[in-house]
Amino acid sequence: MKVLIVEDDSSIAANLCDYLEASGYGVDVASNGNAALRMALAEAWDAILLDLSLPGMDGLTLCRRLREEAGRDTPVLMLTARDALDDKLAGFVHGADDYLVKPFSLKEVGARLGAMIKRYRGQVATMELRFADVRLDLSTMSVERAGRLVKLPPKCLHLLRILMQSPRRTFTRAELESQVWGEELPDSDTLRTHVYTLRRALCGPGEADVIETLHGVGYRLVAGGDDAK
Template sequence: MRVLIIEDDLDIATNLLDYLASEGYSPEHAADGISGLHRAVSERWSAILLDLSLPGLSGLTLCSKLRKEARLDTPVLMLTARDTLDDKLTGFSHGADDYLVKPFSLKELGARLQALIKRDRGQVVPGVLEWADIRLDPANWTVERGNRSIKLPRKCHQLLHLLMAAPDRVLSRNECELAVWGQALDGSDTLRSHMHTLRRALTANGEPDPIETVHGIGYRMLRPAAD
């Protein structure tokens, strides 16, 4: 999971980089608002840690641009020394998803970050997922469509779970690859091959394909016509 840290304090940034790397994330750093905004909109991230006071472009302005201009819904955890209620409400009104006051515990930051990412991926409640006539039980690794049981390879099951957990979102190739394989598979047909296998299994009895390919971007669940 790639996390972008936008923080001008080098000591804080270094601590965050070291801690997140030790927790299995792939953290990267931008030291000012302008470069942070560029990286935030030009690359794919699981979450963004955003300092409020930045040179070049404030954290509030940056977050607002992410939401209103770039139309990105990447989870944003805002970091700041300002701790009044009005400060927090201002951060939320500019598009922040959570707010952490400095100095903070790295363990608390890690817990909040994990919660944001899980919520964004629809993984907060690990219950049965349903979409049209498809039913997926992540606890038992079972998939049903209508009255038939579908056996899927593990990676295909993970792909279907990812799509069904956020059915109204278009998931990019990178998002799918990072979530299922843990890395981007640049130049590889691995994702396309697994998606083909998944679709073939889901339509084996002549059912309509429930997965939409959004050309040049990625995939999402295709909303039934009745909806």
């Protein structure tokens, strides 16, 4: 999933980036309102984290223009130091889906972000993904196979979540590269290396491979692993 962070404080933006990337999100950052509006309209985002006090265009105006002028319903979580009730109400009036006051906990940002995206996608009922004996807890971004904890680096975690959201669907290499790395596409061997790392982590002794390679096409999850290559 892709998240746009709109924040002019570089230290806050960096902390958010590090935390969300470690949780498996694809992240990009805009440091002023005008650039943020262009980026928000240029591609599809799963959510936007939006500061209110921005150079160029304030967050309220940006959110209003997204909703009223561009007709975008991308979920927006406003992050701001303004804690007065009128400020919060103004955020919702201008189209925000949720509102969090600084200073905030990164864990709370992650929890609110995940819940907001699930509401938008109609996935409120489930907090986990399961395929065969693999379980991905979406609230903690932890992975288990047959009860065994599986530790994954951020990109592999993101890759697994994409595959588990549409089991047995074949994802092309181009799709996976775009969803995991965004516009900064990796070299030709990077995806292959991450799939190999993911396989090694998921497959313990005696466990079948759940990732199938369709040579020249892409990858998919398979239930029994009988056809996995």
